[in-house]
Amino acid sequence: xxxxxxxxxxxxxxxxxxxxxxxxxxxxxxxxxxxxxxxxxxxxxxxxxxxxxxxxxxxxxxxxxxxxxxxxxxxxxxxxxxxxxxxxxxxxxxxxxxxxxxxxxxxxxxxxxxxxxxxxxxxxxxxxxxxxxxxxxxxxxxxxxxxxxxxxxxxxxxxxxxxxxxxxxxxxxxxxxxxxxxxxxxxxxxxxxxxxxxxxxxxxxxxxxxxxxxxxxxxxxxxxxxxxxxxxxxxxxxxxxxxxxxxxxxxxxxxxxxxxxxxxxxxxxxxxxxxxxxxxxxxxxxxxxxxxx
Amino acid sequence: xxxxxxxxxxxxxxxxxxxxxxxxxxxxxxxxxxxxxxxxxxxxxxxxxxxxxxxxxxxxxxxxxxxxxxxxxxxxxxxxxxxxxxxxxxxxxxxxxxxxxxxxxxxxxxxxxxxxxxxxxxxxxxxxxxxxxxxxxxxxxxxxxxxxxxxxxxxxxxxxxxxxxxxxxxxxxxxxxxxxxxxxxxxxxxxxxxxxxxxxxxxxxxxxxxxxxxxxxxxxxxxxxxxxxxxxxxxxxxxxxxxxxxxxxxxxxxxxxxxxxxxxxxxxxxxxxxxxxxxxxxxxxxxxxxxxxxxxxxxxxxxxxxxxxxxxxxxxxxxxxxxxxxxxxxxxxxxxxxxxxxxxxxxxxxxxxxxxxxxxxxxxxxxxxxxxxxxxxxxx
Numbered sequence: 311x312x313x314x315x316x317x318x319x320x321x322x323x324x325x326x327x328x329x330x331x332x333x334x335x336x337x338x339x340x341x342x343x344x345x346x347x348x349x350x351x352x353x354x355x356x357x358x359x360x361x362x363x364x365x366x367x368x369x370x371x372x373x374x375x376x377x378x379x380x381x382x383x384x385x386x387x388x389x390x391x392x393x394x395x396x397x398x399x400x401x402x403x404x405x406x407x408x409x410x411x412x413x414x415x416x417x418x419x420x421x422x423x424x425x426x427x428x429x430x431x432x433x434x435x436x437x438x439x440x441x442x443x444x445x446x447x448x449x450x451x452x453x454x455x456x457x458x459x460x461x462x463x464x465x466x467x468x469x470x471x472x473x474x475x476x477x478x479x480x481x482x483x484x485x486x487x488x489x490x491x492x493x494x495x496x497x498x499x500x501x502x503x504x505x506x507x508x509x510x511x512x513x514x515x516x517x518x519x520x521x522x523x524x525x526x527x528x529x530x531x532x533x534x535x536x537x538x539x540x541x542x543x544x545x546x547x548x549x550x551x552x553x554x555x556x557x558x559x560x561x562x563x564x565x566x567x568x569x570x571x572x573x574x575x576x577x578x579x580x581x582x583x584x585x586x587x588x589x590x591x592x593x594x595x596x597x598x599x600x601x602x603x
Numbered sequence: 604x605x606x607x608x609x610x611x612x613x614x615x616x617x618x619x620x621x622x623x624x625x626x627x628x629x630x631x632x633x634x635x636x637x638x639x640x641x642x643x644x645x646x647x648x649x650x651x652x653x654x655x656x657x658x659x660x661x662x663x664x665x666x667x668x669x670x671x672x673x674x675x676x677x678x679x680x681x682x683x684x685x686x687x688x689x690x691x692x693x694x695x696x697x698x699x700x701x702x703x704x705x706x707x708x709x710x711x712x713x714x715x716x717x718x719x720x721x722x723x724x725x726x727x728x729x730x731x732x733x734x735x736x737x738x739x740x741x742x743x744x745x746x747x748x749x750x751x752x753x754x755x756x757x758x759x760x761x762x763x764x765x766x767x768x769x770x771x772x773x774x775x776x777x778x779x780x781x782x783x784x785x786x787x788x789x790x791x792x793x794x795x796x797x798x799x800x801x802x803x804x805x806x807x808x809x810x811x812x813x814x815x816x817x818x819x820x821x822x823x824x825x826x827x828x829x830x831x832x833x834x835x836x837x838x839x840x841x842x843x844x845x846x847x848x849x850x851x852x853x854x855x856x857x858x859x860x861x862x863x864x865x866x867x868x869x870x871x872x873x874x875x876x877x878x879x880x881x882x883x884x885x886x887x888x889x890x891x892x893x894x895x896x897x898x899x900x901x902x903x904x905x906x907x908x909x910x911x912x913x914x915x916x917x918x919x920x921x922x923x924x925x926x927x928x929x930x931x932x933x934x935x936x937x938x939x940x941x942x943x944x945x946x947x948x949x950x951x952x953x954x955x956x957x958x959x960x961x962x963x964x965x966x967x968x969x970x971x972x973x974x975x976x977x978x979x980x981x982x983x
Binding site for chain 2: 565
């Protein structure tokens with residue numbers, strides 16, 4: 311019995327962890343190309359789910375058509391956010407940028423509340439609700455979708471950042487934006503690009519989790535914070551380290567809730583966050599650097 | 604210069620005339636609702652309901668010739684603001700009675716003010732502390748949580764279920780429910796074998812439920828408001844748990860069934876306020892007609908179904924108008940009238956106030972319902 315339980319805790323943890331990972335990567339992409347921690351990332355997750363609902367509900371689109379529309383609109387919102395809130399800043403100090411992204415997130419949340427109300431909504435599952443049993447533990451088909459899409463997105467990310475010229479240019483900006491500018495990379499365009507990618511990813515994350523977790527105008531806060539934790543554990547890397555960070559977070563939360571006490575579930579996530587920041591600020595897997603640019 | 608003085612005095616006299624006219628013909632009801640902010644799901648329907656009822660009554664000629672006037676302020680769910688606005692209602696607007704606030708925290712903060720100023724307050728918040736111990740000027744309309752808890756435990760006793768797993772949300776509503784169930788269970792000889800909690804924004808409760816499944820209780824009682832209970836209902840189905848699941852009255856709306864899905868919610872039992880289930884109530888139920896009328900009027904005015912929360916303001920309105928009719932329009936008389944309320948049929952139940960009970964509802968305020976094929980059915 312005990313072993314069954316632990317397997318179930320692990321599976322539950324993996325599936326929530328994959329969500330955290332996907333959101334965490336959105337954080338690290340923007341961080342790596344701009345040095346900004348975009349606290350509005352969670353709001354793009356919320357927008358993904360809410361916009362899909364909006365397209366299904368109001369325009370009567372089928373699910374498969376509503377998803378790309380929602381991702382598209384969300385990406386546009388991300389671009390607008392960069393253009394209107396981030397770019398006009400004269401002296402982009404980190405503290406200014408953080409406050410601007412927090413302000414942006416409050417604005418987006420408020421706007422969605424006015425547009426779509428305060429109710430919680432649920433999206434239909436992509437392929438049914440029949441649980442799948444794996445050695446006495448169960449998961450839902452939607453969990454497989456989450457894991458699958460996370461893997462695909464991570465693969466695509468890896469390919470983009472290491473094998474395409476734009477991706478390499480973005481990485482160059484992250485190492486030294488001044489030098490990147492000097493060799494002819496349009497740094498501002500790369501910043502815009504990073505917002506495009508991360509808002510699209512956030513939206514996708516929001517859409518695939520909505521059938522399980524439901525969505526409302528204020529889901530972005532908690533999901534965003536957990537994604538941020540995942541990115542910190544992974545040392546703000548835009549690759550596999552953040553994914554592992556997310557999965558570790560998910561599994562520890564679920565084991566903690568199951569074996570210790572469910573009252574401490576969120577505390578566990580934030581204790582890990584603080585520990586990592588105190589002890590290994592470079593992330594669980596990162597090599598210590600004397601300076602991070 | 605002369606002209607100015609003339610204009611001024613005309614304005615002054617007309618103002619005097621207007622205010623004296625108001626004093627003669629209208630009774631002012633103050634409203635304090637959390638129309639915006641985190642508790643806006645309470646305050647918004649409450650405000651709309653009160654406005655709708657006041658307008659209807661005035662269109663019909665008021666109470667024996669006297670018109671009502673509602674002065675409603677938005678507290679934003681903030682206790683400090685609620686106290687300021689309560690003072691404003693009493694000192695500036697000179698209201699005879701205050702309806703609200705929407706939340707327990709705000710109500711507790713406002714109580715000292717109304718007690719001092721001797722203005723009756725009818726709170727729309729559920730916390731048991733508001734009217735226990737009884738305060739001279741304070742009443743409340745939502746039924747106490749322990750009535751809902753007792754309904755569930757009575758149902759469990761009927762089904763011979765002895766051990767309970769609790770799964771409650773970590774907010775005010777959840778912790779109040781948790782305390783009430785624990786206290787009642789101890790009194791009635793039930794055993795609490797698991798006591799799990801979850802956060803209001805949690806998205807996956809399989810960990811808690813897996814633990815509960817391992818303990819094998821006779822029943823699970825979940826106490827929370829959407830979306831948590833809907834997630835739990837889905838998780839229960841995912842894990843293939845066959846233990847009977849009870850929900851609180853916090854999810855007694857069609858929204859819960861919609862979120863959880865009719866299939867996952869099949870067989871879930873909960874105590875529901877009668878407004879949610881008026882169409883399956885027996886014809887003889889004294890509230891059936893009133894509930895139907897309220898829901899239809901609300902749909903006509905605002906395009907959405909009436910909610911239990913709006914019902915709290917409905918109750919308060921009926922209590923006040925009844926008190927004015929039987930006793931009189933001054934604060935003192937309204938208070939006495941409220942305390943003597945006898946068999947007043949309203950939305951939340953049938954009110955019977957007394958000097959010892961300023962809530963006036965009993966077990967009949969709730970009905971146990973079971974979800975069958977995506978709809979409510981009465982538990983026999």
